[in-house]
Amino acid sequence: MDQIRSAMNNLYKDATFSQEQQLKTFQKINEKTTRKSFMPLILTIFITGCLLFGLKTMLEQHDNVIQSASAVIYPEKSGVVKDYTALQRPWMVVGLISSVLLSIFALLAIMKKWYWRLLLCIIIIIAILGNMSERIGDRVYVQNEAEIQQAIHWGPFQLISSKMLDAITIPPYRLGYFSSGEIREIAIFKHDGKGYALDHIIQSGLENMNIIYFPETHYIVIPLLENHTIEKLVIDTGAKRMEIVIDSNSAQLVPVELEATVTPSQLIIDVYDYEGNKYSPYESSDIFSY
């Protein structure tokens, strides 16, 4: 007889698969055939439900939207919704794919009864989704001046006591003009098909307030400071000369429509005060093209 076989049989001679063990085996077989466990299925449904609920709660916590049905071309909408464009970033895509793969593995772990791996998997999924949800920004929609004033608080630079000076709409843009001490801020809302959403905030001091040019609509917007002495703006495009009368000395945004062929570098902007004096405070090179 083989040396190893005989050694093992001699050493383990007391170890036998007894009648009692055989009975236990039959009991296990009967348990399996009579009662099928629904535990993995229940767990799968429960965990999937928890994940979906958690994801929904995390992603839709600010979705409070009022939509007006009246507007046709540029429908109006107000409120704050999640901005999912962040999900298109490479690392976010990696996170999404990882979450999906981990979810599949979690299901496999349930089937294989690898509960520790399942727990680890769920923790990693929650960590990834939690991290991703933090990176998903908010999209602020505005319909009126009050909402524009509220929306400025969602911007990156929050003025402590900002005062709204003016608000204009040049479809598909809506602009809000704010002041706080020596700082001026112009919030630009762009229509995204659903409503006017906060897109950009330009912040500057009094000395370097720039004209904004919107190439899409061929408009320029000229910001005027409080208590200005300007009575008339004269804009020379080379082919055409436009005169715009300013009827108040309050701070305001003056929109001027240009012809499609005109570029900002061609513009010559002159300013006349109430005494008829002419100034040229705006250089064409300083025009900010949006």
Add this chain to the structure above:
Amino acid sequence: MLLKKVERGRMINVIKEQKDAHLSRAMTTYGDYLLRICYTYVKNWTVAEDLVQETFVKYYERMEQFREEASVKTYLYRIAINNCHSCLSSWRYKKIQVIDFWGKFISLSGNPEREVLENEAEAILVASIEQLPIKYKDVLLLFHFAEFSLKEIANLLKLPENTVKTRLRRARQMVGLTLLEEGFEYGSDS
């Protein structure tokens, strides 16, 4: 209709009885060997018994697939070894190992029976088999204990035959057996 149902019920009972009889026979024939082989992996009789029970449960579920006695033996050993591998990598087993370790550490007393046995040559050989890495233990036990041929082991473990030969040779060197002692010439399992 009712008759058909009664007939089907009777048939199911007959099949079940046949399966039970087959299982009893398999447990009597292979139970002890499987228990011993499982023990060399997990070094715990309770765990080994559970693993053997699981092996037979799996066999019962797939009993219809086996017609030849040889395939039953191969299947049982394959399932038993797979169960052992799974058990060794499970948290449950690691927990038991840690508890055992602390139990031994606290009591500071070994197993006197074991100590006596370890003085014997056979006990030393078996102890050295228990200490083998799993991949070497697989081939050594299947070849020497379960008496499978190299070809059968290669099929069972899904390994090339040459790999099995190499592992067997190394396993023997590790447990202190020489090829000569076993009457084994390299390259053959005669």
